[in-house]
Amino acid sequence: MAKLHIITLPDPLLRQVSGPVERIDDELRRLADDMLETMYAAPGVGLAAVQVGVPRRLIVVDAARDEEEEHRPITMINPRIILLGEDRRIYEEGCLSIPDERVEIERPATLRVRYLDRDGREQEMDADGLLATVILHEVDHLDGRLIIDFLSRLKRDIIVRRFKKQAKTESAA
Numbered sequence: 001m002a003k004l005h006i007i008t009l010p011d012p013l014l015r016q017v018s019g020p021v022e023r024i025d026d027e028l029r030r031l032a033d034d035m036l037e038t039m040y041a042a043p044g045v046g047l048a049a050v051q052v053g054v055p056r057r058l059i060v061v062d063a064a065r066d067e068e069e070e071h072r073p074i075t076m077i078n079p080r081i082i083l084l085g086e087d088r089r090i091y092e093e094g095c096l097s098i099p100d101e102r103v104e105i106e107r108p109a110t111l112r113v114r115y116l117d118r119d120g121r122e123q124e125m126d127a128d129g130l131l132a133t134v135i136l137h138e139v140d141h142l143d144g145r146l147i148i149d150f151l152s153r154l155k156r157d158i159i160v161r162r163f164k165k166q167a168k169t170e171s172a173a
């Protein structure tokens, strides 16, 4: 397994809508493994393929946050939210592609997601709590949507400008 580079704002790839995964083969499973390693190292609770530069509909999640807890990695290929609950949940979300920013976001608290697993088998899962939040966050990535889109335009522009400036400074160094 290898750790991958996570792209950050203002990389335009983050705004691209990811295309479906057409073939589930060893190469894709390797990518999923590398994404999991990258996510655990960050550390984070979810990662979308586009965040490591591959705009395909593949996400990995593990909402077992407690250090003592066993890893519970889930790989979802071509995930589709097929049901959203009516209850809402507010959580302060971070994003590995937007370091040091946190945004309070209200999302549905429960959902049902349909996806293909690593062996190409169709799966359905009901999720709530942090797991539901993470799945919605990662599926947003596949549609080019970011946590800053939940902010006012003014606040969003301030953050984007800061990252643009930072990128310029880094490339000049």
Ligand SMILES: [Zn+2]
Binding pocket: 094, 095, 096, 097, 137, 141
């Ligand atoms: Zn994110």
